[in-house]
Amino acid sequence: MDLFVQAVLNGVLLGLVYGLVALGLSLIWGVTDIVNLAHAEYLMWALYATYWLWALGRLDPVYAVPLVVPASALLGYLTYRLLIRRVLAAPMVSQIFATFGLLFFLRYAAFAGFGPDVHGVWGSRLEGSLALGDLYLSRPRVAAAVVSLLAYGGLWLFLHRTKPGKALQATAQDRMVAQTLGIDPDRMFALSWSLGVGTVGLAAVFLSPFYQVSPTIGDTFLLLAFASVVLGGFDSVSGALVGGVGIGLVENVLGALIAPTFKLLFVFIVFLLVLVVRPTGLLGER
Amino acid sequence: MAGEGGTLRLEDVHSGYGPLEVVRGVSLVVGGGEVVAIIGPNGAGKSTLLRTIFGFVPPRRGRIWLDGGDLTGLRPVEVLRRGVAYVMQGYNVLPNLTVDDNLQLGAYIRRDPHVRADIQRVYELFPALWARRRQKARTLSGGERRMLELARVLLQRPRVLLLDEPTLGLAPRVIDQVYDVIAQIHRQGVAVLLVEQNARTALRHAHRAYVLEAGRIRFEGRGQELLDHPDVRRAYLGGERSTNPSATSRSTSSGDRSAGSP
C-alpha cells in the first residue's frame, strides 16, 4: 500500500515537471500551429548548460536560473526569427523537416561538443529528502514540482491578467480576428517561442539535480511532452499540466505495480492508445 | 468615442489568390460620414475587396488611400492603426476569452487613459453584454456575438469601418438591431463600407451602393432606382439582358439622405 502511495506521490511530482516541458510545446503549437520536433533538444542543451555552470563555475543549479532561463528564451526567439518565420506559410511537410533538421543539428552539436557520456549534477543545495510518515520524498523532486506549479501559475496570470497575455490567447484562438484587433501575429509568435523555450530552460534547471544528461535524451522527452499534450488536450496550457501529471502517474504507478524497467513502455503505449482512440486528447474538447 | 470620419478612396484595385484574379479593377470612394454598400451576387469579389483594403490580400495593382495617406500594401495591423477597422464575415469573437476580455482587446492598439471609461460607456450602450461580461464569448447567441463585435469595433475608434455581411444568418429582429448600431456608429462620423448580398436590406440602410459583378463595378447608385434597374435584377436572378445602358444611375452626393435608420 505504501509502495502504491509512494508511487502516486512520485508520479505527481515528476508529472508536474513533464507538464512544464509540455507547457512550452503546447503554447508554441497553439499559437503558431507548428509542432516543434526539436523541443526536447532545448531541454538537453539547458541541462548541459546547468551542468557546466555547476561543473566548471561551481554554480549551484538554484543560482543558474537567471542565466539558463533567459538564455533558453533567447534561443527560442532566435529559432523563430531565423527558421520558423520562414516556413510559417510552407506546406506542413516543410515545417516538419525544418524542426527535424533543427533536432538533428542541436543533438549532434551536443555530441560534438560534450561527447556521448552521461553527466549529472551532484551535491546541489536541494539534495536530501523529506520524511512524511513512512514516505520519503526527494527534496529536488519536490522543489522541481513546486517550481513547475509556480511557473504554471505565473504563466496563467500572464495569459489571463495582462494585455500581451490576452493578445497571445487571441492569436492562438483566431489569428485573423487577432489581426483585426491590431495584434501583430509576428510578435506573438516570437513571444510564444521565447516563453515556450524559456519554460523548458526552467524545467531543465530543476531536473538537473536528479536527472542525468546525455545528447540522446531528446527522443524520450519529446515523446513524454507530446504524450502529455495529447493526453491533456490541445486547447489549453492547463491541459498540458494535467496531461503531464497523468503521464507521470502512468509511468510511476504502473512501473511500481508491474515492473520499473517497463515504466516508459507503459507511457508510450498509453500515448499510442490515446492517439488511436481519441486523437483530440482525452480531456480536450475539440 | 469614435474618431473623425475619413475618406477612403480606391483607384483601379486588382487582387486575387494564386492564379485567380477576383477583384479586377475597382475604383470607389467612401466619403466621411457616409454609409456605402457593396452589393452583388456570390463570388463577385465583395469579400475579397474588403480583405484587400484591410491588407489581408495584397493588391496586385492600383492604390488605396485614406484621406491623404497611402494604405496600399500595408499590413493589417498598420491599416488598423491608420483608422480602418474591419469586421469579417462570420464570427469575429474570440470564443475562449470572456466578453470583457474581448472588449479590452478592442482597445489593444490604444495607449490613451480613457480606455476604462470607454469600455464602461460601451457597456451602457449594450447592457446585455454587461450582464454576460464574465462569460466566455462562445456561450453567446449569434445576435449577441455580433453585438459584441460591433461594441468592440467602437473601442477601436475607427475613421472608416468595413463590415462584411453584418446580418448574415441573423434573425430579422436582430438584423434591425444591427442596423441600429451601424446607424449609431455612422452618427459619430464614421464612414461605413458594408458588403451585403441582400440588396434590399442594404439599400434601405445605405446612402449609396455599388453593384459588383465578376470583380468589376457595374453600377453605382441610390436606393430604389438601383433596385428597380433591370441589369441589377439580372445580375442576381438572370433573364434577358437590358438593352438600355443609359439607365445606369450615377450619384456622387453624400449625406443628402439619412441612413434610413430611425
Next chain:
Amino acid sequence: MIPALGLAVLVALPWMVADSFFLNAMILVFLFGTLASAWNLIGGYAGQLSFGHAVFFGLGAYTSTVLLSRHGVVPWVGGAVGAVLAAALSLAVGYPTFRLRRHFFALATLALGEIARITFLNWEYVGAAIGLYVPLQFRNRLSYLMWDAKPPYYLAALALGVLAVGVTAVVDRGRMGIYLRAINQDEDAARAVGLDTLRYKQWAMAVSAALTALAGTLYAQYVLYIDPYNVLTARISLLVVVIALIGGRGTVWGPVVGAAFIVLLSEYTRSTLGHLGQGYDYILFGLLIMLLALYEPRGAMGVVRRLRRRSPLPVAGAAKDRPPEAEAGPPTAEALLVARGMTKRFGGIVALDGVSLQVRRGEIVGVIGPNGAGKSTLFDCITGFQRPDAGTVEVGGLSLRHQPPHRIVHHGVVRTFQLLRIFPELTVRENLLVAQPHRAESPWAALRPSPREVEERAARWMRVVGLEGYRDVPAGELSYGQQKLLSLAMALMTGADVVLLDEPTAGVNPAVIQEVVACIRELNRGGQTFVVIEHNMEVIDALAHRVYFMADGRVLAEGTPQQVRQNPQVLEAYYGR
C-alpha cells in the same frame, strides 16, 4: 545504358579495389541506400513521415537471427519471415494513425521505436540488453549468408540495393507513383476521384517495412552480432530520414545519392578525425536539412532538376475535339440520383434541413441560392465527405448510406470542389490518370503503367477541354480557368454517371465561361448527367433543365429557371423584403 554500365562497374569493383575499409563503406552505402529507398516509398512518395523505421530494421535482424540461432532456420527463410512480420506490424500501426494529421503519424512511429527498444532491451528470449550472436557456420555459405571476406557481402548488399531501387523505379513509372504523389499533395482530392487512399498508403508502408526488414537481416549476417543499441536505435530511424531528405524524397535516385554522400562522408570523417569526428558531419546534415526546408524541399535531386529545367512552352490554340453531337434527346424519366430528407447540423446551426432532390438520367439540374444556403454541404453529404444526420441517397436504386467518398465514385457519383482541388505538382496527364476508374484496381495492378485505352481516354478528355497542348505541364502552372477545365475533365475521366459541379465558372473570366458552358452542354447532349451549383444566372439559364432554389438549408422552389425566377420567395431571399 548508363545504369547498366554503372551496375557493371559496381559489380566488378571488389575485384578492382581490395581495400577493406572502402568495401565496408560501400556495403554500408548499399544498406543505407536500401533503407532510405524503402523509407522514400512511404515518406517521400506518399508523404507520411516515419521516424520509426529502425523498428522494421531491427525486426528483420532479430527474426532471422533468432530463427537461425534457436531453430537452425536459414536466413533466407528468416529474412522472409521478418519481412512479413514487419509488413504486418506496419499495417497495424498505419491503419489507425493514417487518419491523423501528419505529425501524429511521425510521432506515433517515433513512439513505436521507443516501445520496440525497451521491449527488446528487457526480453530474455532475444538476449535482452546483451544481444545475440549469429552462430557461425562454416558450410554452405550461400544458404547461411555467411562469409569470411567482404566481397560476397558487398555483392549481397548491392543486390538488395538494386532490388530497392528497382521497386522504387517500378512504383515511379507505374500508376502507383502518380497515385502516391497525388495522395501526398491532396488526399481529399484523391478520394474525390475514387482513389482508395488508405489502401495505397498501407501498400506503400508494408512494402517499405518489408524491404527495411530485409536490410536488417543482411546487416545481422554481416556484423554477426545484434543488440538493441545497434539495430533498434533511434539514430538509425533518424539517419534514414536524413539520407532520403538530403538526397531528394519522392525521386528514384535521391535516396541512393543521399546514402553515398552521407555514409561515405561519415565513414571518412570518422576515420580521419577519429573519435573527434563523431557528430561534426551530423551537425552539417542538420544544417543542410534546415536549409533544404527553407529553399529546396526536394533535396539534391530537386537542385539537379532545377538546373536541368526547361520552361514548358505548350502549344496553345489547337483545335478542340468536341464530343460527338449525339442526338440523346430530352432527359429520360429514369430517376438516377435521389436524395431524400437530407439533414445536417453543425453544433446549433442547421446547414441542411430535410432537403430532397431528384436527378433524372440525361438532365442538367441547377442548384442556386444565397450564401450559406447549404448547397456545398448538400454535395458533401451526397458524396460522403460529410455524414448527414438524417436522410438517404440512392443512385440507380442503390443506397449510398455510410459509403466512403471513393466508393461513391465507384457507384457513379463524382464531384468537383468550389475551391479548386487538383494536384498542382502533377502534370495535366497525370492529374487525369489519378482520376481513371479504380473500381477493380488492386495496388499490385497499379504497379503497371496505365493501360493504353486509359491513356487514350485521358488524351480525349484533354482534347475536349482544350488542354492537349499542356499534356506535360504541371497543373499548378495553368491559368485558373484551365485548372477549372482540368477539374471538369478529371470528374469526367472517372466515368461516373452523375457529375456534381460546385461553381464551375466562379472566378473564371467571361471568355472561358462560354467555353465551360459549351463543353457541359455538349457533354450533356451525349447523355452525361450533371448537377451544377452556380451563382452566375446566365450560366444557369444556358444549362439547366431544372433548378432547385435553396435558402437556409431548405429547398424553397423547384422548376425551370424561368419558373424559379418568378417565385416570390426566391425574389425575397435575394432581394429582401
